[in-house]
Amino acid sequence: MDPVDIGLWGVPLAILAGAIRVSTPFLFVSLGECLTERSGRINLGLEGTLIFGAMSGYAVAYETGSPFLGVGAAALAGVVFGLVHGWICKFKGVNDIAIGIALMLLGTGLAFFFGKPYIQPVAPKLPSISLGGWSDVPQVQSALQVNVLFLVGAILAVFLWWMFRSTRVGLVIRVVGDSTDAARAMGLNADRVRLLSTAAGGAFAGVAGAYLSLYYPGSWNEGISSGQGLMAVALVIFARWNPINCFWAALLFGGAGALGPALQSVGVTQGYYLFFAAPYVLTLGLLIATSSPERAMQGAPAELSITK
Amino acid sequence: MSRRFKTPQGAFSVEALGMTMRFGDFTALDDVSIKIEAGSFHALLGENGAGKSTIVKAIMGFYRATAGTVLVADREVEMTDPKVAQSLGLGMVYQHFTLVPSLTAAENLVISRADAPAIINWKTERAALEAFLARMPFSVPLDQPVNRLAAGEKQKLEILKQLYLGHRFLILDEPTSVLTPAEADEVLGHVRALTRAGELTVLMITHKFREVMAFADDLTVLRRGKRVGGGKVADLTPADMAAMMMGEAPTPSNRQRATVSGKVVLQLDGVRAMDRSGLKPIAIDGVALRAGEILGVAGVSGNGQMELMEILTGQRHLSSGKIILNGAPYTATRAQAKQHKVRYLPEEPMRNACAPRMSVAENLAFRSFDENGGEKPAFWKDSTAMARNADSLISAFNVKTSSPSARISSLSGGNVQRAVLARELTGNVEVLIVSNPCFGLDFSAVATIRDRLVEARNRGVAILLISEDLDEIMELSDRIIVMSEGHIAFETPIATANVAEIGHYMAGHA
Numbered sequence: 001m002d003p004v005d006i007g008l009w010g011v012p013l014a015i016l017a018g019a020i021r022v023s024t025p026f027l028f029v030s031l032g033e034c035l036t037e038r039s040g041r042i043n044l045g046l047e048g049t050l051i052f053g054a055m056s057g058y059a060v061a062y063e064t065g066s067p068f069l070g071v072g073a074a075a076l077a078g079v080v081f082g083l084v085h086g087w088i089c090k091f092k093g094v095n096d097i098a099i100g101i102a103l104m105l106l107g108t109g110l111a112f113f114f115g116k117p118y119i120q121p122v123a124p125k126l127p128s129i130s131l132g133g134w135s136d137v138p139q140v141q142s143a144l145q146v147n148v149l150f151l152v153g154a155i156l157a158v159f160l161w162w163m164f165r166s167t168r169v170g171l172v173i174r175v176v177g178d179s180t181d182a183a184r185a186m187g188l189n190a191d192r193v194r195l196l197s198t199a200a201g202g203a204f205a206g207v208a209g210a211y212l213s214l215y216y217p218g219s220w221n222e223g224i225s226s227g228q229g230l231m232a233v234a235l236v237i238f239a240r241w242n243p244i245n246c247f248w249a250a251l252l253f254g255g256a257g258a259l260g261p262a263l264q265s266v267g268v269t270q271g272y273y274l275f276f277a278a279p280y281v282l283t284l285g286l287l288i289a290t291s292s293p294e295r296a297m298q299g300a301p302a303e304l305s306i307t308k
Numbered sequence: 309m310s311r312r313f314k315t316p317q318g319a320f321s322v323e324a325l326g327m328t329m330r331f332g333d334f335t336a337l338d339d340v341s342i343k344i345e346a347g348s349f350h351a352l353l354g355e356n357g358a359g360k361s362t363i364v365k366a367i368m369g370f371y372r373a374t375a376g377t378v379l380v381a382d383r384e385v386e387m388t389d390p391k392v393a394q395s396l397g398l399g400m401v402y403q404h405f406t407l408v409p410s411l412t413a414a415e416n417l418v419i420s421r422a423d424a425p426a427i428i429n430w431k432t433e434r435a436a437l438e439a440f441l442a443r444m445p446f447s448v449p450l451d452q453p454v455n456r457l458a459a460g461e462k463q464k465l466e467i468l469k470q471l472y473l474g475h476r477f478l479i480l481d482e483p484t485s486v487l488t489p490a491e492a493d494e495v496l497g498h499v500r501a502l503t504r505a506g507e508l509t510v511l512m513i514t515h516k517f518r519e520v521m522a523f524a525d526d527l528t529v530l531r532r533g534k535r536v537g538g539g540k541v542a543d544l545t546p547a548d549m550a551a552m553m554m555g556e557a558p559t560p561s562n563r564q565r566a567t568v569s570g571k572v573v574l575q576l577d578g579v580r581a582m583d584r585s586g587l588k589p590i591a592i593d594g595v596a597l598r599a600g601e602i603l604g605v606a607g608v609s610g611n612g613q614m615e616l617m618e619i620l621t622g623q624r625h626l627s628s629g630k631i632i633l634n635g636a637p638y639t640a641t642r643a644q645a646k647q648h649k650v651r652y653l654p655e656e657p658m659r660n661a662c663a664p665r666m667s668v669a670e671n672l673a674f675r676s677f678d679e680n681g682g683e684k685p686a687f688w689k690d691s692t693a694m695a696r697n698a699d700s701l702i703s704a705f706n707v708k709t710s711s712p713s714a715r716i717s718s719l720s721g722g723n724v725q726r727a728v729l730a731r732e733l734t735g736n737v738e739v740l741i742v743s744n745p746c747f748g749l750d751f752s753a754v755a756t757i758r759d760r761l762v763e764a765r766n767r768g769v770a771i772l773l774i775s776e777d778l779d780e781i782m783e784l785s786d787r788i789i790v791m792s793e794g795h796i797a798f799e800t801p802i803a804t805a806n807v808a809e810i811g812h813y814m815a816g817h818a
Contacts (some may be wrong), residue, residue, distance in 0.1 A: 166428045167428060168428065172419065173420070185406050
């Protein structure tokens with residue numbers, strides 16, 4: 001099918017397409033970070049986990065021929081990184097932010113080391129579902145090529161929201177995140193809850209990495225991540241630790257990320273590089289706009305080292 | 309060895325026999341026996357450090373007593389672990405709240421249950437909770453996050469939680485320290501009704517004679533780790549209790565109050581700010597503090613006194629209005645405070661007035677370390693002067709520290725209080741703004757501190773006294789203002805002050 005000229009409509013369409021396509025890694029990392037932070041710990045290492053997940057997912061998908069096995073491997077790698085973080089942080093005097101940065105560098109370094117042989121080969125891609133069949137316009141059809149993982153992420157966001165509200169596990173995580181003393185008085189082992197939450201959060205970040213290397217952009221190289229793992233941390237704060245808000249925030253960031261390429265495609269040649277910085281500017285702007293020097297952050301888990 | 313057994317339905321008795329507790333050389337409890345009859349309301353009185361919390365922790369299994377036994381419903385029990393106590397139906401309500409602040413009351417109750425279901429069906433849980441509350445003499449809003457509840461409601465929820473968990477013997481650790489007199493009467497009245505109905509046995513740690521007289525059936529008094537008295541409350545007078553607690557009756561201090569008519573020093577008008585949550589406004593109008601008077605600010609904690617203190621110390625941003633000090637606007641910079649000779653004792657002095665990791669001597673020198681008698685600040689630190697300053701303040705204010713070079717964070721709360729007071733009260737002071745100056749101090753120290761405040765007043769110092777202790781306000785103030793919901797609700801000179809009326813305004817019934 002030949003592309004139909006749709007003029008400036010291409011910009012909002014590209015932003016929508018971008019929102020769906022680019023948001024998935026943001027969504028998974030931020031849900032993982034949300035889960036970890038709700039338990040009272042912050043894991044800055046998710047950027048490293050994401051890159052290692054991208055590498056391991058790509059490698060396993062290439063070796064086995066199954067992209068889904070790749071996603072599984074990436075999740076498993078994420079669990080391992082999360083467990084390491086959670087285990088080290090239980091020791092007295094260890095700072096979770098410092099460990100996170102160390103693990104971020106470790107994950108990136110290990111991914112580059114083991115990933116060298118996989119830069120050339122081509123791994124099978126994750127399938128997507130066409131939701132644009134109702135339209136004759138090919139641009140709309142391609143914009144609504146929705147990846148399975150995006151849908152999984154959306155369901156996961158709702159699931160986490162429900163879990164924090166209506167399950168024992170969810171309430172236990174919130175108790176631990178809000179007051180270690182109260183948790184101890186209830187006979188809960190705060191360290192174990194945080195260990196498991198960090199591990200699960202790591203798994204989500206691993207999946208986000210697999211999405212990057214197995215779907216969009218869909219190859220493994222050393223520049224695969226553009227800081228999604230770090231921006232997701234800011235995104236969680238912006239989303240006020242609410243998984244549903246994480247979903248909308250991820251869409252917003254995805255859309256902002258698509259702004260630069262979209263403008264380029266409709267012929268804006270001047271300064272479009274500036275629009276490539278849109279997600280970063282948005283991160284800064286939103287954090288400033290939603291913060292206040294006067295009052296404490298609403299909804300922040302009280303045990304979090306950045307809000308104490 | 310005792311076997312685990314089920315305690316009977318309803319209230320049961322608890323008895324501690326010959327409890328002794330040693331921490332190294334220090335004997336915190338010396339052969340103390342106490343019996344709390346089934347369905348009784350028993351008060352445990354004593355000064356700070358008398359061993360009240362030690363015996364309670366031994367009963368609850370937090371400590372293993374060096375010697376002694378615990379009997380629950382007349383059976384000997386090995387209290388090795390708080391879980392044993394809980395499984396027998398013993399529960400404790402702590403001085404600080406143990407509720408999870410961001411969870412709602414309903415969520416707090418359900419998750420505190422040992423058998424909380426994996427998936428919570430809120431419809432059935434809500435129905436069960438409402439049925440439970442219907443049987444209770446008091447209720448709390450279930451859907452509000454706990455951090456939005458008033459202190460009285462939190463305390464009620466703490467007690468409800470224990471009952472919800474099926475505990476039939478409750479230890480209340482100074483349960484009314486954060487409540488208004490009216491709230492305290494309400495909560496304790498309900499608790500007593502439960503004991504009368506045979507549903508509950510209560511042991512309450514307290515130092516408020518009024519509550520003991522009004523609500524308790526029996527009484528045990530501890531002093532320095534020993535049981536020094538007790539019996540039926542009906543047979544005792546407050547004077548008897550005070551005598552038991554302190555060894556002898558306290559000599560009422562007859563302080564001379566000179567009439568000092570001073571000019572207005574500090575003025576707050578049209579001052580607006582947001583409270584700590586950022587949701588409720590603070591509005592202070594028409595406060596004028598004169599030289600040579602003590603202006604008492606009464607109120608239940610959380611009604612804006614903390615914010616008032618922060619406004620005056622420059623820790624809180626004003627959205628409008630000005631603080632006028634000696635006719636000039638005041639923004640609480642160090643230079644201004646020095647110029648106008650303003651001193652502070654803020655709330656939580658360790659957090660607001662100390663550098664925790666610095667030494668006691670260094671903390672004591674915060675007001676003087678850069679002074680050398682001249683106009684310009686000193687450049688070099690004078691260690692000798694600092695040490696001299698520390699030695700004199702430590703001995704004058706009886707600060708208990710292992711050495712002046714010990715970190716101030718190693719001191720107990722009462723000693724930190726004394727150290728900060730020593731620093732702030734010494735030197736040339738004209739305006740003194742103090743918050744709960746006697747919090748956590750023992751009787752003798754309280755009398756000394758109050759004497760010093762009155763003495764400063766007689767010298768012409770203007771003192772703003774923010775306190776949650778109404779007795780302290782009544783004892784010291786020349787004039788009283790009451791804060792409620794972030795504004796000044798009431799003002800009265802001491803001559804016509806009436807506790808009932810003040811309590812009325814404190815509770816927000818303006």
